[in-house]
Amino acid sequence: MERVGALAAIGATPVVQLGQLVGSESAQVWVKLEAANPTGSYKDRMALAMIEAAEADGRLSPGQPVVEYTGGSTGSSLAFVCAVKGYPLRIVSSDAFAVEKIRTMQAFGAQVELIESPEGITPQLIPRMMARAREIAAETGAFATDQFNNTDMVDGYRRLGAELIEQLPGEPAIAAFTGYVGTAGCFLGVTQALAQKVPGLHRVAVEPAESAVLSGGAPGVHHIEGGGIGSRPPQLHETDYDEVIAVPEAEAFAMAREAARREGVFSGPSTGANLVAAIAVARRLGPGRRVVTVQVDSGLKYLSGHLYG
Known part of the structure; x- marks a missing residue:
């Protein structure tokens, strides 16, 4: 499918090796800089994939409204894609998420409805947002992208894995991937x-320690946006990963700040969690291997909150 205007800028992001945070006793750690996408997030990939697939099979008609529940970056990306393609967009989000993300959605023309959750990302928040999005779809006839249940979004991220294979050929070999789990689309x-080209790939799912459901813990309240929804994402199964690392939010926040100051990787707390896990795995593996992870989004999305405020 030929892509129009700025949509052609999605993907083909650079990958860089950490030089300061990883010692010589560890495997290399490489980070895919997904903030280079148009809205500063890897969610541009999934937003485009969901819309294009729905256009192709007739689920989405020209000019039809679109609705989604989102903590922010998916909403920003959908607002961008829908603006270029001419679809009205309704977003259900919350004041638990960064205000920069809400304003980005509105800047692209989306209509945003916020559900109050002043305590943070609770186990009840995402189900409430999902229920309200379903109501809007029923009331308006909007196409519900329904990111957690939409298999098209996984297709949007396979290209990211293919890019890593193209960008990191030869030795040392890619040994592991660490990814913070929200919808699980990027992780899957x-x-x-990667698994098609990397025998024995070690797949590490990352989650907040405060809501370590994949690790067998209880759902809880946390502040690492983009994941830790309080339940297992419907498309993620135990056979899809080899290990789970639960990262305390304080460590994720601290790592995001340190990565900005020492590596120039400017990001949010979900990237901080990815880096905590990637560095831990790299220390365990030792020299002569590569661990890859992703910069989920840009730190510009978090300037008014607790991370950089």
């Missing part, structure tokens, strides 16, 4: 693409 798409 990347690991599926």
Whole structure:
């Protein structure tokens, strides 16, 4: 499918090796800089994939409204894609998420409805947002992208994995991938693409320690946006990963700040969690291997909150 205007800028992001945070006793750690996408997030990939697939099979008609529940970056990306393609967009989000993300959605023309959750990302928040999005779809006839249940979004991330294979050929070999789990679309798409070319790939799912459901813990309140929804994402199964690392939010926040100051990797707390896990795995593996992870989004999305405020 030929892409119009700025949509052609999605993907083909650079990958860089960490030089300061990883010692010589560890495997290399490489980070895919997904902030280079148009809205500063890897969610541009999934937003475009969901819309294009719905256009192709007739689920989405020209000019039809679109609705989604989102913590922010998916909403920003959908607002961008829908603006270029001419679809009205309704977003259900919350004041638990960064205000920069809400304003980005509105800047692209989306209508945003916020559900109050002043305590943070609770186990009840995402189900409430999902229920309200379903109501809007029923009331307006909008196409619900329904990101957690939409298999098209996984396709949007397989290209990210293919890019890593193209960008990191030869030795040392890619040994592991670490990814913070929200919808699990990026984790599934990347690991599926890598596994086709990387025998024995170690797949590490990352979650907040405060809501470590994948690790067998209880759902809880946390502030690492983009994941830790309080339940297992419907498309993620135990056979899809080899290990889970639960990262305390304080460590994720601290790592995001340190990565900005020492590596120039400017990001949010979900990237901080990715880096905590990637560095831990790299220390365990030792020299002569590569661990890859992703910069989920730009730190510009978090300037008014607790991370950089």
